[in-house]
Amino acid sequence: MTIGAQPKLHHYVPQFYLRRFADSDGRFWVWDKTKDRAFQSTPISIAAETDFYRLREFEQLGHDPYTLEKQLSHMEGQTAAITDKWLTSLRQMEPGQKMPIPKVHRYIVARFMAVQFLRTADAREILELLYSGKESPQSPEKAGGDFHAGLLWDQRLIRTITNHIRDATWIFARNDTETPFITSDNPMAFRTKDNRMWLKVGFVSEGTYGVYPMAPDLVMFTHERKFWKKIRCFDRSLSVVTMTPEMVESENSGQVFMASRFLVSPKNDFQHAREFVPTIGTDLYASPEHRGKTPNDIVLLGGQGPDNDPQSA
Numbered sequence: 001m002t003i004g005a006q007p008k009l010h011h012y013v014p015q016f017y018l019r020r021f022a023d024s025d026g027r028f029w030v031w032d033k034t035k036d037r038a039f040q041s042t043p044i045s046i047a048a049e050t051d052f053y054r055l056r057e058f059e060q061l062g063h064d065p066y067t068l069e070k071q072l073s074h075m076e077g078q079t080a081a082i083t084d085k086w087l088t089s090l091r092q093m094e095p096g097q098k099m100p101i102p103k104v105h106r107y108i109v110a111r112f113m114a115v116q117f118l119r120t121a122d123a124r125e126i127l128e129l130l131y132s133g134k135e136s137p138q139s140p141e142k143a144g145g146d147f148h149a150g151l152l153w154d155q156r157l158i159r160t161i162t163n164h165i166r167d168a169t170w171i172f173a174r175n176d177t178e179t180p181f182i183t184s185d186n187p188m189a190f191r192t193k194d195n196r197m198w199l200k201v202g203f204v205s206e207g208t209y210g211v212y213p214m215a216p217d218l219v220m221f222t223h224e225r226k227f228w229k230k231i232r233c234f235d236r237s238l239s240v241v242t243m244t245p246e247m248v249e250s251e252n253s254g255q256v257f258m259a260s261r262f263l264v265s266p267k268n269d270f271q272h273a274r275e276f277v278p279t280i281g282t283d284l285y286a287s288p289e290h291r292g293k294t295p296n297d298i299v300l301l302g303g304q305g306p307d308n309d310p311q312s313a
Helices: 015-021 056-060 067-092 103-118 121-131 140-152 155-166 229-234 245-258 271-279
Strands: 009-011 028-032 037-041 048-050 169-174 189-191 209-215 218-223 262-265
Touching: 015 067, 015 209, 015 262, 067 103, 067 140, 067 169, 067 209, 067 218, 103 140, 103 155, 121 140, 169 229, 189 245, 209 245, 245 271
Parallel strands: none
Antiparallel strands: 009 048, 028 037, 028 262, 169 218, 189 209, 209 218
């Protein structure tokens, strides 16, 4: 296949994932938080840039410049197949029921989530800023792209984040309210153990947990096990907590914080996001009455699970 035949629009948030937030016509609402503008769009048009993963150094050496894009596409295909089945199961399960997750599937999805965190435009922008002060025959944008590829091929880094997610306690929550979970162009969010702050760095630490919206009606939490040892027995479980609109909005605030620019929702209702944006960098939403009132806090139910770690099927 020639280079000219390769797809040039590269998504840093996969289309299979974005489609889960679209309506039956394949469209969803997007809010641009930098311009306070809402519009309808499709998965092909959001969280993508032309030749985003094109490796110019590879091209200069005569290698396939789309190697990274092909590897990411393969990873996406594996994850889509696995999580499609999860969504079907989670929508049919009873609260408290466990979902069988083979260890190999757990690893594949954890690795996908680790890479998702690193593959976005935010990560690229940080590298460009870091590189802008160094001498190079390339522009910072091109150099940043090469460094970005190096980041995504850094096996030690990927393994560290993957293991942090894989070894966590995974809890799923179902949302039956009229308020949908939303997602963004940077969907993997992390929160501190006291629920006070969302994090873009420093999340591989004791007590931090991941929040990953899987669809408008389902969210996945990944709790670091040392701090959250009392809830290990709920690993792979569908939460028994009944979601409220306030709980949904609490988790949606993570997407508002993480988003580089775009938020995605099946509904044209971004009022909470508009209200939350000015509070980023403040402690307005960290008052004591808000702490602990999130659907992941299973300990509030009185669950005192064993310290042993139940193995996946």
